[in-house]
Amino acid sequence: MVDPRIYEMFRDIGRDLFTSNMISSHGGNLSVRLGDRVVIKRRGAMLGNLKPHDLIETRLDKNDSGVALASTELLVHRTVYMSTPALAICHCHPRTAIAFSLSRDELVPIDNEASYLLKKIPVVTEEFASGTPEMAKKVANALKNYKIIMLRGHGSFATGQTLDEAFHWSSTLEESCQIELATKLINEPFIEYRKMSESYNKF
């Protein structure tokens, strides 16, 4: 059983992810690293409605929780923790960002907040985008240089020192994509308002 306050943190952010349409009922995942251990959502649990027993604590390098963790995604989280300085991971399905990931190799925001905070979000691809070592490595490698990345057609992976930092990047990304989608509907010439913005895609 995980400490109540860790649980509350997962629960609150999980709920925010669901209510802001960044995940489906059972999709997405959240994890934190505590020393040489990891706390992550259990298979089949709903992030939007987490109960204390929905969180599993296990060793960083192998599963010793005694519970079958579905998370095909656990491997990804572990690999990220082993190869980046991340202390928290937020994986979700931001729908507009996913839509954009289907036709681009990188997302370069046009709105102020995401330009300022994120600059550029690379898109990586993996055929069986569920929990294979290849996918884990690809995602982890991309996260070595960017704090949030897209897995084409699947969703975003964001890292931070804390869960709410990782959530912050995820939420900013989705907002940014929704703004860009709106500009496509508005369909008027873009007026550049940022200095040096031509360099963002070289970030």
Place this chain on the structure above:
Amino acid sequence: MTGWNEKILDVDLTTQTYKTYPLDMEMARLFIGGRGLGARLLWDLVGPEVDPLSPENVLIFTNGPLTATGYQTSNRFSVTTKSPLTGTVLDANSGGFWGMQFKKAGYDVMIVRGKAEKPVWIEIKNDVITFHDASDLWGMRVFALTEKLGQNNNKRNVLCIGPAGENLSRIASIMNDRERALARGGPGAVMGSKNLKAIVVEGKDRTQIDDPERFKFLLYETRKLLAASPLTSQALPEFGTVVLMNIMNNIGALATRNHQQTQFEGAEAISGEELTEKYLVKNSSCWACPIGCTRISKTEKVEGEGPEFESTWAFGAQCGIDDLPAIIEANSLCNDLGLDTISAGSTIACGMELSEKGYMDADLRFGRADQLAPVLEAMAYRRDIGSDLADGSLRLATKYGHPELSMSAKGMEMPAYDPRGMQGQGLLYATSNRGGCHMRGNMVGPEVLGLPKLIDRFQVQGKSSFVILHQNVSAAIDSLVVCKFTNMGVADEYFARVLSSVTGIHYDTGEMTRVGERVWNLERLYNLREGFSMKDDTLPPRLLNEAPADGPSQGWVVQLEPMLKEYYRGRVWDENGIPKKQKLEELGLASLI
């Protein structure tokens, strides 16, 4: 050739000769510059058989590929040596202008070996290196000497020692640009033991940048970020680092009277607010720095740079003194004598406790502001009581039978943050490779200020992850070399990109943090080779056993043991704190042992 100059200047004081040779670029790629490169070179040059104050010890001055590029705060540099205070690897880091000029002179590294028969000073003007007789300069204090040798911030920069270094005080600093300091761990004594009084440098070169367009973009973004962060754009320029005094006191983590308490009733009187209101002339900055945290303070007796938070604390709360002008004057005196303010203040405080308790027959007393100046003078010249205090609090307290009253870790005096109010800081002090130091992974960001996010300062489990991360990142920043205050507005991912754009070598954020981890592990190996072990990863008994009686930290002691166990596991070291083979292989260090 971009970023680095790719050249080492190797000086032998014994023969008064020098040579230059190429920097090993593979080594540079792995360790970058500054602290990292210094540590790697020290590993080869100074082994366990070398006494820090003997001619066989070396001083390794390093800058980095970013130095002098004009990137924000790209003025800093390091000196690496074996510390006469702690016996560990020591790197000290300073700002100002000297580092920038040294880079312009065409070198990445200067190694100083041996010992001059009589006092000398060295003048560097790009390819022209001159040894000058310093017999008539020996004995001069830092301010007068700096002026005499022709200090001009942008063109000609003086690095020197004062009387404290000449007299081999183990807490003596090396000063540059008059009032900037390579302060901790006694590098001044090493320089004094070599009869080297000063190094003056003039340079002409410009650092080459691989991708100027990308560099310009990152420069602009950094400027935006620093301007947007209230810490770097408002709090630090307006109040300086002393702005922390009231906060640390409020939360009960301000060490007071030799760590006997965690709050100081006189904190307000020595706060940043008080300094700004009554004694501040203006703020100032190092080369290429938009933050401007430097204070220029004025009392009836002195006007000059400082004081910083730590200096104000060391002569203030730690000594039970609330007389801010006296503290400002003590800080100025330390700069002129060439003494580390933190160690000096905390050593005096130790002396105060020893005297008050009757272990030491002296009239040092907490709260006696009038004692600061005379005692500091005595320390620099090893006169009377000064001879006992000149070598730091551990040697002092040990001499008088109570080593436990030295508030130090591995022999280096701990700074202001009392770890009974910040558990992570306690772990940091205990594991820091150069001893009780806050600048090698300062937890004040996450544990107090909420940078990037606030974490519970009393919580123990999981804390080591943050300490490890901050230690690694600090080590990387110290190797670039830039100022850690930039990191308060700019995330690490920017530094990795700036490094890439300058050098043309691809570093991602993970790789840059990996450099920090590599440096940290190398320093650990160095200390292990010197004979340090897990039993040295500890804190004074007071912090482990004596809980504050009141205040917000009431009842808390540092829970070191569980944090340390988790820390070793997190770093992939064995239960004795020795890096495991797999970790060393991963970092490319396995070949060293």
Place this chain on the structure above:
Amino acid sequence: MPLVKLYANLRNIAGTKELSITGASLGQALSELVRQCPALDGLILENGQIRPHFVITINGLNAIDLDAVVTEQDMIAIFPPIAGGQSNPHPLPLSLWESGTPFPHRGKGWG
């Protein structure tokens, strides 16, 4: 009455270092503070939340919840932008075990 202490540039803005206020919760205390010092309006709170750059303590322990109880002898300290960037006043609990010390803390009076 509970005491509010102001630091750094808040002192200049408010024209004072400290003042007594009434209020049984942090939210009420802050509202009362703004009422007494209108110059502070909009600085500390935004959309009913503490703005991210502020560090507020009650008796030296971090307070993030506007519902936090404030009693007669309490001292509230407000530190303005000393933290920068994306700081967020929500502290991260880290313990995996039974909560040792409750957090945010309430100092004296906890069992």
